[in-house]
Amino acid sequence: MNYYYKPLSVVLIICVLFVSGCSEKSQTQKDDENITVAVSILPQAEFVKQVGGEKVNTIVMIPPGASPATHEPTSGQLRDLSNALMYAKLGSGLPFENSWMGKIRSVNDDMLIVNSSDGITIRNNDPHVWTTPENSKIMVENIYKGLVQVDPENKSYYSQNKDEYMQELDELDSYINNTLSGYENRSIMVYHPTWEYFAQEYGLDMIPVELEGKEPTAKELKRFVDVAKKKNISVIYVQEHFSKSSAESIAKEINGEVVSVNPLAKDYVTNLRNVTNVFAENLG
Known part of the structure; x- marks a missing residue:
């Protein structure tokens, strides 16, 4: 009896190991998948990259060479938004966002909308808030909080990246002050x-x-x-x-x-x- 059942047992063990291996591989592939974050302008994409690192892919709605005042999203961009977990809008009165945020929201109801400018004082309806390191630090913090909300498992990774980039921005602020002083x-x-x-x-x-x-x-x-x-x-x-x-x-x-x-x-x-x-x- 043992002679006949032994091969069957071996086959069953091999099958279990195979399925287990496939399951483990599938889980690893799932864990390795990057999250997708959409932004309005290129500087925001840099902020997302600095905080999100290798775990985040970015969609830039206003690509290089396009005007923030007149650009219209392509069908391909809108299609890509359906896979995004988060949209980091500029939130300071950018003409593109004034015209298109309603459409952008409708493409993906589950997408978290983060206002990058939350906490920044908007002056004279001027949307160009990112042009100082101090404002950019606020934007980076808002983006970080959004990433943690959609991907809490990687909070410590995002936190370390954020802290390192904040130091770069502090150094940039000092450089600008020193360079422009004395004139x-x-x-x-x-x-x-x-x-x-x-x-x-x-x-x-x-x-x-x-x-x-x-x-x-x-x-x-x-x-x-x-x-x-x-x-x-x-x-x-x-x-x-x-x-x-x-x-x-x-x-x-x-x-x-x-x-x-x-x-x-x-x-x-x-x-x-x-x-x-x-x-x-x-x-x-």
């Missing part, structure tokens, strides 16, 4: 008023050429030329997706130049250091 001339002229939070944080006088989203009139351009000469300004700062004609007109009249600075670069720390260096060079 008597504190005025910068920009086409689009992107840098208001930055200017107020570091004691700069930002003079925007664009007024409430409108091109300046010929009379206003003349006034900006006079202001630039009076304040010894030789550079007009612009960013992509906005007309440069007015900035170029002013630069021509003051024998100055037009310089591009990008507030939407993904590598947040490196970019803000570069922008600071550009401002400092021209303040000097």
Whole structure:
């Protein structure tokens, strides 16, 4: 009897081990799956990456080269949102979010919506809150809390990443303060008023050429030329997706130049250091 049942027992043991192995492999695959987080702009994607590390995939709704004022989400982006566990909206009045958050919510009712700007004082309806390290630290904290809510098992991992990145942001803040200190001339002229939070944080006088989203009139351009000469300004700062004609007109009249600075670069720390260096060079 034992002779006949022994092979059957071996087969059963092999089957059990096989099923157990498959189950363990399946569980491992499940554990290794990244969670998907959607954001509105590239700097937020950097914040999610710094906190979420290898455990998070990011969907950026306003891709490089697109305008935050006019971009419309593609069908592919909306389809990808159906797999997201969390959407970190900017929450500070970004035109894209004003127009599309209702649609974004409807695509995935179960998706956690996190307001990255919660706790930041919004000034003059200006959405560009991410342009200072202090505001970015608040955004990172909000993103961290959202990640812990949707993925509590990895709280300690997210916490360690967050603390390390917060230190980088503190170092960036010190770098900006040190780099911009000591200049008597504190005025910068920009086409689009992107840098208001930055200017107020570091004691700069930002003079925007664009007024409430409108091109300046010929009379206003003349006034900006006079202001630039009076304040010894030789550079007009612009960013992509906005007309440069007015900035170029002013630069021509003051024998100055037009310089591009990008507030939407993904590598947040490196970019803000570069922008600071550009401002400092021209303040000097």
